[in-house]
Amino acid sequence: MATLTSPAATDAPTGRRVGRTALLFVVAVCAACGLVYELALVATGSYLVGSSITQTSLVLGVALASMGIGALVAKRLIGRPAAGFVAVELVLGVVGAFCVPALYTAFAWLGLYTPALLVAAVAVGTLIGAEIPLLMALIGRLGDDDPAFVVADMSAADYVGALVGGLVFPFLLLPVFGLLTGSLLVGAVNVTAGLATGLVLLPDRRRWLLAAGVVALGLIGLMHVKTGDFELTAQQKLFRDPIVLHEQTAYQDLVITESTTPDGPDTRLFLDGDLQFSTLxxxxxxxxxxxxxxxxxxxxxxxxxxxxxxxxxxxxxxxxxxxxxxxxxxxxxxxxxxxxxxxxxxxxxxxxxxxxxxxxxxxxxxxxxxxxxxxxxxxxxxxxxxxxxxxxxxxxxxxxxxxxxxxxxxxxxxxxxxxxxxxxxxxxxxxxxxxxxxxxxxxxxxxxxxxxxxxxxxxxxxxxxxxxxxxxxxxxxxxxxxxxxxxxxxxxxxxxxxxxxxxxxxxxxxxxxxxxxxxxx
The missing domain is CATH 3.40.50.150 (Vaccinia Virus protein VP39)
Structure with missing residues (x-):
């Protein structure tokens, strides 16, 4: 079994406090990322099919139930909490980053949006649910605190992280980066947090960790490079006429198309996919x-x-x-x-x-x-x-x-x-x-x-x-x-x-x- 920290750091109270604080910070970061993934699923559904209450209920209900499944699955990894946690975070970062483009693909090309949404909610919820038991095991090994104190610290960090994620999503990610790029950015942050944790706690596996991190961040980076082409292709699949302007505004998805007809030029404005007017x-x-x-x-x-x-x-x-x-x-x-x-x-x-x-x-x-x-x-x-x-x-x-x-x-x-x-x-x-x-x-x-x-x-x-x-x-x-x-x-x-x-x-x-x-x- 890989050691979690060096003996000196483990024996030193100061080292334990620093390690515990660092892990609680990771808890907050992961909680923020997890909430953003769920909000991104809700927002994607609202943009593509409307009915925000239905989308919210589906995502939260399925994700919360899946968190219970994830917690049960994590029991098999408790013996190796550091390796298990890092693996979960690397996978969660990639899954969370690709949820939005995957849903867009299911909607635009396959016509299977709701099944894809349920699969995404199950995947994200299961991985988020696996985080907490593994983190509790890690924090518990860094001190002799009563388990109730461990739960209290974990809960505090988790709730603070959720607050940060809830504020960052509508006020920074959506207006500045947009839904697709924003989800990719959060996925990269999630992968980085998991990778950093692994490099500290699993020094004997740094080569494998770096390779896994490069693959995960490389996939996210490649998707980011292709974001413009993907969005344009997916958007155009949904509209009959050529798109001349597409913008994800702070409030809605704005698309303008133009074409030439026997009756003259036809310019159309769509908001969240709904036609607002045709100049004809x-x-x-x-x-x-x-x-x-x-x-x-x-x-x-x-x-x-x-x-x-x-x-x-x-x-x-x-x-x-x-x-x-x-x-x-x-x-x-x-x-x-x-x-x-x-x-x-x-x-x-x-x-x-x-x-x-x-x-x-x-x-x-x-x-x-x-x-x-x-x-x-x-x-x-x-x-x-x-x-x-x-x-x-x-x-x-x-x-x-x-x-x-x-x-x-x-x-x-x-x-x-x-x-x-x-x-x-x-x-x-x-x-x-x-x-x-x-x-x-x-x-x-x-x-x-x-x-x-x-x-x-x-x-x-x-x-x-x-x-x-x-x-x-x-x-x-x-x-x-x-x-x-x-x-x-x-x-x-x-x-x-x-x-x-x-x-x-x-x-x-x-x-x-x-x-x-x-x-x-």
Whole structure:
């Protein structure tokens, strides 16, 4: 059996304290890495398939159960804790580093994402579970402390490391390195921690350790070198048209594609894989969204969402608009809309209009804090509510706070999804707006890339008039006749009153309504 430390160091209290402290530091590093691996699995699932609660539950549940399996497996290694721990860390570093690219491969090429996620969670959980018994054995051999003190020290170091990992992941790794490179970096740190521990505790096996470390770090380094090509190839597999911009922002996965069609150039924006617009027909959507709400005073306008500048283009087409405030969470979306030539052409440079102010903030928080004063028109152009994170933006509470910003006679319009594909979600949104104390008029138009798409126009008092303002700029799609027809819904898409209820912060029924509707398409 290999000795853990030299006899002199083992006999000296100072040496034992230093060795114990160093091992506790390794415990903290490994705990941080382990938590990052689990968070990376959750984030990958959220980006690729949505449903963050489902992804979190699967990853944490399976990983925690697998940690128990790992602890049992580690019993076979207790007799050689140093060698066992180093082997576990080298393997865990490589597995953790490659989880994200492996899941992306399973999603893009194999269509086996969920099975791959479960395998990854089992592998990571089993290896993490094997760490603790081996580390306890190592620390126990460095002193004569009561086992309870060993557990206390281990737990403290483990929890501190988990805190570090939990903070580093969202505030450093994702925004600075991105999900793929960040996971590779953490894997390299994990391998390095294990290798360093082995070089100190197993001096007679340094040659083998160095060789194993070089192989592990070499694999991670090779993947890092190929990261750009891998991401581009995998991304392109998921999109029909050539990708001209891909960015993992602090909040979402942003992709812009471009192609040429018989009808003209087609530029498309995708956020977390969901299509936001196509320049072939986005004018249908944005004309229908904006102009009915502009029928009345419209000196001051608030746009919630709409970082692409396309709704702002329609608003700023009115010469008498004095000010527009656009609140969008993600600066990267606005930056792309200001710099990608085809998008700038589509939004006509609206984001640089001197009448417009861009605020980068969460719409819910900004509205709750009181906004910037009363406005005549509110345009709510937010992503579809198919995740719990977005549900708060489709709640009675949110609409109530937003309506509180309206000047007398003001109007609010909400993009409300498809009354054909997700009728329950559409009518839930209308019911939610009404529950906030507003009178509503629902309407819908055909947007070829989206299908049948709906909106809810709202105001205080009586139902708002569904008309195009007399001073509207020239429009490509919307007319009074089209708008009149837009208020008519076929009987098979009218709501069953018994099945429609308002969505609130504590009961976000809109999420299930949105998910279930799209399930068959």
């Amino acid at each position: 027909d986005e004018h249908r959507y944005h004309e229908a969204l904006v102009h009915p709400a502009m029928n009345g005073p419209h000196d001051r306008v608030l746009i919630l969402g709409g970082g692409d500048g396309l709704a702002a283009r329609e608003v700023l087409g009115y010469d008498d608009v004095e000010s527009v405030t656009l609140v969008d969470l993600d600066p990267a979306v606005v930056a792309a809309a200001r710099t990608v030539p085809r998008i700038v052409e589509a939004n006509r440079g609206s984001l640089d209009d001197p009448r417009l102010e861009v605020v980068h903030d969460d719409a819910f928080t900004w509205v709750r804090d009181g906004g910037s004063g009363p406005v005549d028109v509110i345009v709510v152009d937010l992503p579809d509510p198919d995740t719990v994170d977005l549900a708060k933006l489709y709640s009675v509470e949110f609409y109530g706070m937003a309506a509180g910003l309206l000047a007398p006679g003001g109007r609010m319009v909400v993009q409300s999804g498809s009354p054909y594909f997700v009728p329950l979600a559409f009518w839930t949104i209308q019911a939610t707006v009404e529950d906030a104390g507003l009178a509503t008029v629902p309407y819908h138009v055909d947007v070829p890339t989206f299908g049948d798409w709906g909106f809810v126009l709202a105001t205080f008092g009586g139902e708002p008039a569904l008309r195009i303002p007399g001073d509207a700029p020239a429009l490509r799609f919307l007319t009074d006749e089209v708008l009149a027809a837009a208020a008519v819904f076929p009987p098979d898409r009218l709501p069953d009153p018994a099945s429609v209820e308002a969505s609130t912060l504590l009961d976000p029924v809109i999420v299930e309504a949105a998910r279930s509707g799209w399930a068959g398409y």
